[in-house]
Amino acid sequence: MSQRNTGVPLQVTDPAACATNLLAEACTVRQVLDHVGGKWSVSILLAAIAGPVRFSHLERMVEGISRRMLTLTLRNLERDGLLIRTVYPTVPPKVEYTATEMARELHDTLTGLIGWAERHRADIAAARTTYDQRPADPAA
């Protein structure tokens, strides 16, 4: 990026770092996260998977998102082949975003993540409690 903050978020884990056998997995995971790890990517993706959505529709659904980030995230998802952008040349401009097959498969995979999260929600909370109740200064 030559200019200041002109474009889309970077989201590029350098592929050169993916060398070591063990860490190769980690690197691949990070590549995925570079696509959907953004603050709003998943929300938009899921919305589009549920059915074609329009810009203003998303703006209302995702709640909390700014126009700018909506645009940027949509661009990213489109660039990565997860969304298809369709422009209807009507008088009030109309643009629809549709999830690709690849995106739907990704959703299936993400479902696994959701399952894990729900299975271990309690465990995570418990761990956090345990951690917070650590002795701050054991030297006493």
Add this chain to the structure above:
Amino acid sequence: MSQRNTGVPLQVTDPAACATNLLAEACTVRQVLDHVGGKWSVSILLAAIAGPVRFSHLERMVEGISRRMLTLTLRNLERDGLLIRTVYPTVPPKVEYTATEMARELHDTLTGLIGWAERHRADIAAARTTYDQRPADPAA
């Protein structure tokens, strides 16, 4: 955070936002990403899953990570119940990090993500090429 930059990364998606049925999934996914979405989390996690690792061991494996970020990420993972920290009170201090069962299950889930990424690596690259070759100014 009252102070400047004292502690661990935030990593807390406010649960209140998880309301709408459709976006609830997105919110759950984001919760997971809050745990392992950090730049180094996955690498460390995978290393620990492969077997108990020591601090300096990780420092060499992960390559590129700073001491600070290693410490912070380890703290996060420990707090979330993904890692167990064991201190051996030997003369040169020795600390081992072990992955929990929960972490291993997460790894299994992440494997799905890896599979997806490898299946669609070409598609993503192709989409990017297509996107880059867009007409910049169609009005001409």
Add this chain to the structure above:
DNA sequence: CAGAATCCTCGGTGATACTG
């Protein structure tokens, strides 16, 4: 309606030095 352009803030991250 659907963006593009601009400016600004904040917190995640890195580099370095110090400590038990």
Add this chain to the structure above:
DNA sequence: CAGTATCACCGAGGATTCTG
């Protein structure tokens, strides 16, 4: 060896305005 403390940087994200 395994951290902690402090400082500085910069890029993702937010708010606002303008346009076709």
